[in-house]
Amino acid sequence: MSNYTGEKENLTDDLFIKRLHQIFDPISVPIIMVNKETEVVMINESFADYLGYPRSQILGKKVETVDPNTRFPYVIKNKQPEFAHKHKFINGHTALVHRIPVLDDDGEVVYGFGMVIFDDLRQLQQVLEKNKLLEGKLMIYQEELKSMRGAKYSWNSIIGNSVIMQDVKSIAAKAAKTDSNVLIVGESGTGKELFAHAIHNDSKRFDGPFIKINCAAIPKDLLESELFGYEEGAFTGAKKQGKVGKFELANGGTIFLDEIGDMPLDMQVKILRVLQEKEVERIGGNKTTPIDCRIIAATNRDLAERIKENEFREDLYYRLNVVNIEVPPLRLRKEDVEILTLKLMEKLSHSLGKYVSNITVDALDCLKTYNWPGNIRELENVVERAINMTDSETIEIQHLPTFIIAHNPNEQVEPTTLTSLRHAVDEVEKATILKCLKAVNYNKLKAAKILGISRTSLYEKIEKFKIDAE
Numbered sequence: 341m342s343n344y345t346g347e348k349e350n351l352t353d354d355l356f357i358k359r360l361h362q363i364f365d366p367i368s369v370p371i372i373m374v375n376k377e378t379e380v381v382m383i384n385e386s387f388a389d390y391l392g393y394p395r396s397q398i399l400g401k402k403v404e405t406v407d408p409n410t411r412f413p414y415v416i417k418n419k420q421p422e423f424a425h426k427h428k429f430i431n432g433h434t435a436l437v438h439r440i441p442v443l444d445d446d447g448e449v450v451y452g453f454g455m456v457i458f459d460d461l462r463q464l465q466q467v468l469e470k471n472k473l474l475e476g477k478l479m480i481y482q483e484e485l486k487s488m489r490g491a492k493y494s495w496n497s498i499i500g501n502s503v504i505m506q507d508v509k510s511i512a513a514k515a516a517k518t519d520s521n522v523l524i525v526g527e528s529g530t531g532k533e534l535f536a537h538a539i540h541n542d543s544k545r546f547d548g549p550f551i552k553i554n555c556a557a558i559p560k561d562l563l564e565s566e567l568f569g570y571e572e573g574a575f576t577g578a579k580k581q582g583k584v585g586k587f588e589l590a591n592g593g594t595i596f597l598d599e600i601g602d603m604p605l606d607m608q609v610k611i612l613r614v615l616q617e618k619e620v621e622r623i624g625g626n627k628t629t630p631i632d633c634r635i636i637a638a639t640n641r642d643l644a645e646r647i648k649e650n651e652f653r654e655d656l657y658y659r660l661n662v663v664n665i666e667v668p669p670l671r672l673r674k675e676d677v678e679i680l681t682l683k684l685m686e687k688l689s690h691s692l693g694k695y696v697s698n699i700t701v702d703a704l705d706c707l708k709t710y711n712w713p714g715n716i717r718e719l720e721n722v723v724e725r726a727i728n729m730t731d732s733e734t735i736e737i738q739h740l741p742t743f744i745i746a747h748n749p750n751e752q753v754e755p756t757t758l759t760s761l762r763h764a765v766d767e768v769e770k771a772t773i774l775k776c777l778k779a780v781n782y783n784k785l786k787a788a789k790i791l792g793i794s795r796t797s798l799y800e801k802i803e804k805f806k807i808d809a810e
């Protein structure tokens with residue numbers, strides 16, 4: 341620093357000005373310096389071009405004579421800089437300029453420094469418009485990225501008013517407020533993933549990423565690179581630029597290890613290491629990256645059993661199972677079937693673009709007595725199928741699959757008896773049609789209306805059941 345002041349003091353004024361020109365000429369931004377008498381002592385080529393005069397005609401002249409609108413006299417008098425001021429030049433251009441007084445050690449003005457930061461305000465306008473557009477686009481991408489990386493579901497997405505579900509939700513809500521690892525257990529299709537999303541969304545990490553990996557769906561030899569990533573050229577077939585692993589992607593947020601019970605033992609060891617060391621190392625890499633992410637794991641396997649069979653590491657189990665959430669199967673909360681069915685009808689009607697809002701009591705009773713081995717996922721499928729089957733706004737019993745209609749909760753139905761059950765249904769159908777035909781004096785149009793089927797379909801059934809309809 342002392343060098344800088346010392347050197348400047350040794351320079352003659354002429355040399356100093358020469359140096360300034362040498363510095364500012366190569367710069368394409370218009371720059372000017374005036375002395376305290378507002379005489380131009382330096383003007384770079386860019387500024388001279390901008391004003392449209394040769395430099396020799398400007399140097400040494402009072403700046404007011406070159407540019408009558410100049411505010412340099414005020415800046416020098418008031419010793420106050422003006423930043424990004426709008427200025428109309430004699431050449432008719434409106435620009436944005438800085439004017440800065442240069443003070444000596446005693447605070448007295450020695451020079452005035454000026455530069456044009458935008459030589460055409462229309463350009464600035466365009467830049468601002470472009471920026472606005474880019475900001476808008478950025479917001480859309482950020483939203484998209486959030487929905488791709490983020491957790492979609494909240495507590496409201498988890499439908500169920502049964503006491504058992506209320507209890508599970510309240511445990512999960514408490515877990516959300518801690519930063520402990522969570523293990524969610526329950527049969528397939530019970531909504532474990534919904535719980536994982538809701539916990540993340542209600543946690544302090546809600547703003548961070550939510551990264552899901554299904555440990556059972558990814559081939560064993562790819563799982564490691566999915567979880568930990570790899571460096572360039574780590575193995576044959578590796579992407580040139582390498583790959584970021586799920587743990588790194590989840591940094592600052594939550595990683596959801598779905599189907600953890602199916603994770604191979606060697607990978608369990610590696611996960612345990614990440615949990616203990618809180619850092620990951622990419623395959624083929626030689627540096628570790630610190631990781632701050634919460635783990636939510638889920639499984640439909642009996643982990644205690646897997647531990648006994650030496651298929652799951654006990655130490656990993658304890659690390660993951662800090663908070664345990666057990667999502668009950670649907671058969672243990674049959675009181676939720678009605679609300680779930682209605683909400684699913686609403687949701688699926690919307691996505692299928694077919695408005696179906698009612699379900700008959702018979703059809704609903706049938707759903708309530710079924711045991712739902714596939715849980716809510718199965719109910720979702722059944723409701724979707726029924727919406728597709730119905731021609732009205734109502735789901736009726738005949739829109740449900742036969743295996744649900746045939747289900748008898750008090751009796752174990754053997755597959756072989758299903759034919760006779762179907763036969764029984766046929767018998768009931770035949771008797772009902774016959775009764776109806778008799779009641780309307782064999783008027784087929786009236787009978788079809790009462791039975792809620794088309795005339796063609798009635799004729800087909802008369803034919804099928806060999807009913808004497810004359």
Ligand SMILES: Nc1ncnc2c1ncn2[C@@H]1O[C@H](COP(=O)(O)OP(=O)(O)OP(=O)(O)O)[C@@H](O)[C@H]1O
Pocket residue numbers: 497498499500526527528529530531532533534535598638639640716717720
């Ligand atoms: N309580 C619920 N309310 C509304 N929808 C639910 C509920 N539980 C589950 N679902 C729906 O059921 C389907 C299965 O849920 P989810 O994938 O969360 O189950 P899972 O227990 O994680 O299953 P798996 O063990 O097979 O991965 C999803 O479409 C989900 O939206």
